[in-house]
Amino acid sequence: MRFGCRWIVCWINKCLVLNEVPFHFTNSVHWLGRLISLAELTYGYPTTKYCCPTRSMAPTTLSRKRTSASPSQGLPRFKTFDDLEYDNIYGVWSVVVKVDVKFNADARGETQRFILMDISGSKIEAIAWEPNVQRFDALHSEGQCYTIHRVRFQPNLEEAFHFRSIGHPFECILRKDTTVENFSFPIQFPPFPTHLMPFHDVYRRPNMTFVDIAGVVVHRGELEHIGKVPYREFTLMDTRCNLLVVGVWAAQLNKHALNWSLAYADNAIVLGTMLKNNKIHGNIESSDHTVFNFNPIHPETLALQNLRHRVATGAMDLRFVRRYIENRWAYLATITKESVTNVTSSKPTIT
Structure with a gap:
């Protein structure tokens, strides 16, 4: 069937191009070409171009064009x-x-x-x-x-x-x-962000901006109540021995109460996302969007495994951590005195 259709189409094309078809056969050839074209579309035969004669015996070329949306009307390319x-x-x-x-x-x-x-x-x-x-x-x-x-x-x-x-x-x-x-495709998004910010870059970030960090817990502060809200600070260390104080408020502190207790005892690796930078107090704090993960599997936490082992076994001298905490508390005392002085001086005097 396929060979017959192609042979007939080739014969019609040759005859019409050479003007060898009699006038009274032109209508028959015209409709035969249309039927063969329909057969090609129905049975999936390759598309061919053929000539259809008119009453004036002038062959006319008919071609079926593929229609598609123009690039300007389509969707743009994807980008990461x-x-x-x-x-x-x-x-x-x-x-x-x-x-x-x-x-x-x-x-x-x-x-x-x-x-x-x-x-x-x-x-x-x-x-x-x-x-x-x-x-x-x-x-x-x-x-x-x-x-x-x-x-x-x-x-x-x-x-x-x-x-x-x-x-x-x-x-x-x-x-x-x-x-x-x-998005309904079965593609799993990563549970953690790929890029974590080094501690030395956190210090350069503007105030009240969010950062994603990971470090080894080397110190745990006392439980405080600020405005009747529980608050506790943990000190983390990165591979370059930079220290960063993380303040954890009540929501995250109660949610991971057991994990935080074990984190200090085992010197766990903590990965925190969407932590708010507080440049006035020199630390970062948990927010409503913060998520903590303990000992996660992440490319940037693999380098912290060696540091964690050295801290846990006592192979590293951590006296500089104590000095860092004391210096920070001394700095916070000066900030508190300045704020109290400013508030007192701003109050109107009653005579």
Whole structure:
């Protein structure tokens, strides 16, 4: 059947090109060509081009064109946050993300911020501006995965604008034509962010920004009650022997009460995400979005295993940790005196 159709089509083409078909056969040849073309489409035969005669014996070439959506009307290409370059700020992109944190809109409802994590574990801050705040607030839910189309990226110019929540050279802009779809493919997002911030970079971060860190517990402070809220500080150490004080408030302290007790006894490795930097008190503190993981399996925590073993076995002299804690408390005493002095001097005198 297939060979017969192709042979007939070739014969018709040859005859029509050479004008060897009699006039009274032209209508028959025309409809025979149409039937053969229909057979090719039905049975999946390769598409062929044939000539159909008209009444004036002038052969006409008919071709079936493949129709497809133009690139301008299609969806943009996908991009991961680690592959962003400055040349990418001129185009629109698609991303597959998990909403790691969803902040509330500002008091005026003009902006709303999200912390997005892609399938590689890289995080970026997304911003929605008015009048798109209510639309994206309803579309995005914290902890859910989405495919977002037609987003733009722009440099995170911390010198020109307000400081962003996390440190990344770019930020994602949710625009008016941005579309959001539920991500239903069986792809597991990483449980932890890929990039953790070293302790020496935490000191350079602006005040009240969020950081992700990991370190070995080397000291546990006394339990305090600040405004009737339980609070306790833990000191972590990284592979470069830098120290960082982590303040844990009541919610995370009660949730991981047993883990925190064992963390100090066993010098556990603690990985914390979305910890708020407090430059005034010289530490980082847990927030409503903080998640702690104890002895996790992470590429950057593998290097801490050797440090943990040395601390647990007593092979490292930790007297410098005690000096660090004493110096910090002395610094906090000066801050408290200055704040009390400022409050006292600001009170009006009653005569």
